Amino acid sequence: MRRRTARTDAQVPSAGRGLRRGTPALAIPFAVVALIGLVTVLLPPYERPWWVTGLAALSLVPVVVAYLASQRRSERSWLDPMAAYLLFPFSALLHDAAGAGAGGSSSGMTVLLLLPILWLAITGTLGQLWVASGLAVLTFVIPIVAIGPPGYAVGDWRRAVVWAAVTLVIAPVLQRIVRDLERQTRRARTANERVERLFDDAPHGVALLDTDGKIIRVNLAMAVMVGLDPPEMVGHSLGAFETPGEDRIEDHVGRLMSSRGETLVAECSVRDSGGNDLSVSLSSTVVGDRGMGEILMVNVVDISDRRRYLDRLTHLADHDVLTGLANRRRFDNELQRHLDRCRRDGPKGALLLLDLDNFKQVNDSLGHNVGDQLLVTIAGLLRRSIRSTDVVARLGGDEFAILLPDADQDAAQRVAELVVERVRTHATTLDGVGRRVSASVGAVTFLAASEHAADVLALADMTMYDAKEAGRNQVALLPEGDSRGPRTAARLMWQSRIEAALEHDRFELHLQPIMNLSNDRITSAEVLLRLREDDELVPPTRFVYIAERVGLMPQVDAWVVEHSVAMLAQLRRLDPEFELEVNLSGHSIGRPDVEQSIRDALAVHDVDPSALILEITETAAVGDVALARAFAERVTELGCSFALDDFGAGFGSFYYLKHLLFDYVKIDGEFVAQVHESSVDRTILRSIVGIAKDLGKQTVAEFVSHPRILEVCREEGVDFAQGFLIGKPVPYDEFVSSFLPSGLTTPEPVH
CATH class of the missing domain: 3.30.450.20 (PAS domain)
Structure with missing residues (x-):
């Protein structure tokens, strides 16, 4: 309780702490009134001896001394009320000098008693007012007692009582009013200062x-x-x-x-x-x-x-982060605006589509940083090859587009040839495989596109592939007034052919045997896709990349998975330990529909998931390492295994081997085909096998086409061999009869 009281006392100021000290500005009016009173007494006629007035004047000296002494102190002290106390003798002497002729009752100087009372009401404490009350009473009582009648009548006691009442009753009220005014003034000043600080700071x-x-x-x-x-x-x-x-x-x-x-x-x-x-x-x-x-x-x-920051976000929304060129979104908008203009005013302008030749070799051999720098440089070349009113964009990867809103056929040809020449010239300054970097450009005018009634971007894409098929490093222009479309237009027919093959089961699966070098048995095989058209068996190199470009590859992969698992069920009846490797395109990694096809096929055919090995090429995994790893983790939970195909073909092979979940490493044939003749290839093969074993992975050597190659693979510790020496890809029946003589069973159709 005492501690709480102490805090309260510290927080709530007393009456004395709440009042201000007497300042010179405040003292001046009181001094003026006192001097006026003194001068008034000095005016004739004189009722009292001169010495009384002189004594009154001298009594002001200690008042002034006491006041000045109190001002020298930085804090309040007993000197602060002393000047007011000393004013009472001054008031008493003037009261006596002015009222000597008719007694104290006639004195007009009694009003001077207000000076010390008002001063203490403004600057003093309540206790000091009580002292002033006593002094005021004494001012009246002492003359009454000391002199008595007739100079001072007993009736002057009434005046003493009244002045005591003024001091004890009215003065404290005045003091509270002054104190409240002081507090309000202080609060207003504080608030004003706070507002000023808030404004200034x-x-x-x-x-x-x-x-x-x-x-x-x-x-x-x-x-x-x-x-x-x-x-x-x-x-x-x-x-x-x-x-x-x-x-x-x-x-x-x-x-x-x-x-x-x-x-x-x-x-x-x-x-x-x-x-x-x-x-x-x-x-x-x-x-x-x-x-x-x-x-x-x-x-x-x-x-x-x-x-x-907002401008940067807006810029990023419409521009490629790496090159600073317009991105696919911005280009599509610009192209659409130009098409609207062509519909209003007639076809005008041209579109160029550019693709870098052999760019993948730069990434694989020199690294992605070098590839990125090359793209940035090419972007600068393209900017310098066009006018400010033209639009150049990076559509993705190493593919660029240039919109020439006002160009005719000849102008489009000139710009395209200039771009090809500048890319070729720049490539000669590069080291290593960079010297083989060039550009293939397809050019289409909007007039030519209107004549063919086809999408201008699709025509430019096909025309660009005409340039690639013609030997790359050149321009292919779709001429105006020619009813023949791009040679690559035939690729558009492949989309419908692939869709028909999916619908009518025109795909076929061939099997290439894989030998286990620990026992020389064919314990697994790789599934290879073919397309049957009439009597022709079309290899995947002719249609897979088209399926990828038109977005059909996930459907193709789903078909392959369903039929492969059905085939695997039949093969495991002949050999319960048999395993099957199935390739997946990079476009299918992470696709929910492909993952669901794997789950459904394993469940429908009741196949042990461990017998299914999913192959993903290293380049496909490199496209999105995080996505590939997440996909591998989900499918591994089913019990399936993974193989990293074409290992060694990419720049970051060992990095991806470390960070991706794979059970088998299929060594790229580039390091196997000449391993029996090249000491360098053999050293690389030995290194890959050693690292794979240290990581707990098994190795498969591809392109084993000679007995000496097989012998080297054994000596270096390769686990499995695959190639023409082991066996060529063959249909299911031939595979079973040749490599699984224990039985021949035709796989059941997949519904």
Whole structure:
């Protein structure tokens, strides 16, 4: 309880602490009144001896001394009320000098007793007022007792009682009023100082304007924003600091004056003293001021960083991050606008589609950083090859597009040839395989596209492949007025042929045996896809890349998985330990429909998932390592195994071997085909096998076409061998009769 009381006393000031000390400015009026009283007594006629008046004048000396002594102290002390106490003898002497002729009752100087009482009511404590009450009573009582009648009548006791009442009753009320006024003044001053600090120290700019938009006052942040001192801005229109050519601030002020009571927000630009433009946000309202009428308070926030960030986001939404060119989204919008223009005004302009030849070799041999730098350089070459009104975009990978809105056929030919020449010239400065980098360009005018009634982008794509098939490093132009389409247009027919093959089961699966080198038995096989058309058996090299480009590869992979698992069920009846390897395209990795096909096929045919090995080429896995790993993790939970195909073909082979979930490493044939003759290839083979074994993975050597190659693979510890020496891809029946002589069973159809 004592501790709580102590805190309360410290927090709530006493009456004395709540009053101010007497200042010279406050003392001057009291001194003037005292001197007036003294001068008044000195005026004739004189009723008392001169020495009384002189003594009254001398009594002011200790009053002044006591006051000055109290002012020298920094804190309140007993000297503070002493000057007021010493005024009572002064008042008593003047009272006696003025009223000597007719007794104290006739004295007009009694009013001087108000001086010390008022002083203590303003500056003193309640206890000091009580002392003043006693002194006031003594001022009347002492003459009555000491002199007595007739000079002082007993009736002067009434006056003593009245003045005591004034001191004890009215003076404390006055003191409370003064104290409250002091507190209110202090609070108002504190509040005003707080507002001033908030205004001056606000982290954002604040400007006060008159109704004409002229600056009355600004804070430091606003002045710093424009690079001036606050006084230099006063009197100027706020719009004078806006970026030249804009009038948003003037419009903002006008709308603000017509929308009193509302807070309006706007954005504009201001120019600082250095000539730099800042993006700012204005938040303004009209406030009332007693002395100045209506004032416009404008909060100004520098949003330059936010504006740059938003502009950056907008830029990223429409531009390629690597090259800074327009991206596919932006290009599609520009192309659509141009097509709308062609529909209104007739076909005009041309479209170029460019693809870098042998770009994959740069990534695989020199690394993706070098490949990225090459793309950036090519982007710069393309920018310098076109006009500012043309549009160049990176559509993805190493594919670029150029929209020439006003070019005719000859102009399109010239620009395309210039691009090919500049890419070829730049490639000669590169080291290694970079020297073989070139560009194939397909050029189509919008007039030619309208004549063929076909999509201009599709025609440009097909024409570009005409350039590639013609030997690359050149331009293929679709001529106007020629009814024949691009030679590559035949590829469009493949889409319908692939769709028909899926619908009517025209695909076939062939099996290539894989030998286990630990026992020389054929314990597994790889499934290879073929397309049957009449009497022709079409290899996958002729249609798989088309299926990938038109988005049909996931459906093809789903078909392969379903029929492969059905075939695997039949093979495991002949050999319960038999395993089957099935290739998946990079376009199918992570596709829910393909994953569901795997699950459904394993469930329908009741096949042990461990017998199914899914092959993914290293280049497909490289496309998105995180996606490939997540896909492998989900399918591995089913019990399936994974093989990393064509290992060693990519630049980051060992990195991907570390970070991807694979059970088998299929060594790329590039390192196997000449391993019996090349010491370098053998060293690489030995390194791959050693690392794979240390990581707990098994190895499969592809392209084993010679007995000596097989012998080297055994010596270096390869686990499995695959190639023409082991066996060529053959249909199911031939595979069973040749490699599984224990029985011949035709696989059941998949429904």
